[in-house]
Amino acid sequence: MATGRTHRPATRSRGIPEATVARLPLYLRALTALSERSVPTVSSEELAAAAGVNSAKLRKDFSYLGSYGTRGVGYDVEYLVYQISRELGLTQDWPVVIVGIGNLGAALAGYGGFASRGFRVAALIDADPAMTGKPVAGIPVQHSDDLEKIIHDDGVSIGVIATPAGVAQQVCDRLVAAGVTSILNFAPTVLSVPDGVDVRKVDLSIELQILAFHEQRKAGEEAGGENAPETGAETPAAAVPPAPRSTGGGRKGPDGDVPAVMPA
Template sequence: MATGRNHRPATSRSRGIPEATVARLPLYLRALTALSERSVPTVSSEELASAAGVNSAKLRKDFSYLGSYGTRGVGYDVEYLVYQISRELGLTQDWPVVIVGIGNLGAALANYGGFASRGFRVAALIDADPSLAGKPVAGIPVQHTDELEKIISDNGVSIGVIATPAGAAQQVCDRLVAAGITSILNFAPTVLSVPEGVDVRKVDLSIELQILAFHEQRKAGEDLGGPPGRRPGEGVHPETDTAPPAAPPAAAVTKRPPEPGNDGDLPAVMPA
């Protein structure tokens, strides 16, 4: 099993384009596509930025990495920019992808229209459950895991999506990589170990919720005029605040909370 390196220099700007910019290009593309469908011929950085949910300075800076595709005093030609961004992202070609793990999520992904419309083609659905084999999901018959290597090489697939349970993910990942996959989108809540040269991006649904909870908690705290402080939803009924903390390790009592006003220890059972 691979010993996990994933960490490229973080901004390995693959030719001068910062990662942060790359991550926003799909956003711009989506906004531009919408404009294009409405036959809008040109758009200013201000308009496009607001449609994409970023600010215009950032957008202009981002575009400046791609080249000078705008016209001063006018704005950007929508169609032209759609093409340039698509090309930059590699979407002017067709990417076959396989989805491994056809549970609820895998099925949702197979049905997701956003793939097909962006140059991605679901080449195969793969699952370990033999009883699923042959059954069509989103019009595509599910194939058994045994076929994995063959499917990948026959279809020249280089992008794999893992939607299996966490326990199976690393094993699936290893097989995908061995079969020639070099980019993986991982929905399983695990850290995948992959050899150098293989890209992994992860989407973890519960992580996003946890981040929201963090901010939500803060809001609740502010409402009450205190620091953190915890409290459920709309404060309607007191939720099951979890049990008190594990005892600190013998020595860690030397703890020193960053800010006063919250000694950050016991949950101080929440107010009504």
């Protein structure tokens, strides 16, 4: 889900589908757990259950990687761990910089999942001079003046942005100019990046809003039979409901509780 100008218009590559790539880490995690318990093989059914997908999807996914797996038996856990790790590029170590060491940046710096496999926090960067030198999660914070130098010296190609939204684009631009080609954005903004740079975003409020949508729908369905677009408004007249300039009487959405306040 690369945001910004990153659109590959129907890449002709016979590569792995994006949806599959997004599930490989899930499989890898499940497999790693099995590996730690010294389980030698798994069936697609078992592994799928552990990863929270259905077995047909899993088999299809694996078929893009090649014919690992043995009919009548299942998949060799260790072998699959290796193959998926390799496919994901986790056999090499990726140095990562985190920019913006506020609450969230600090939490990310201390997150165990980082160091676990393939990733290494190369540097923590913040614009606040008061932070410079202060160790966070055991790593001293560096000042953003040195951003370019750090990126270069450590050969960083992945950057994590945990700054306020207002400065995220500038930080992004500097990261990209310095050679970063993959960005994980926690700031609630759309980032614009040149072609060839991947951006993925993690956005708390978007996730909550999607949940709220479904939550609301549940509340509506709970009583209604077919479809109940009625906003079971707990709050009476929440906000001033504006209206567009319109004359005719064409259908305007599912009406229901569209207020009759229609200024000419």
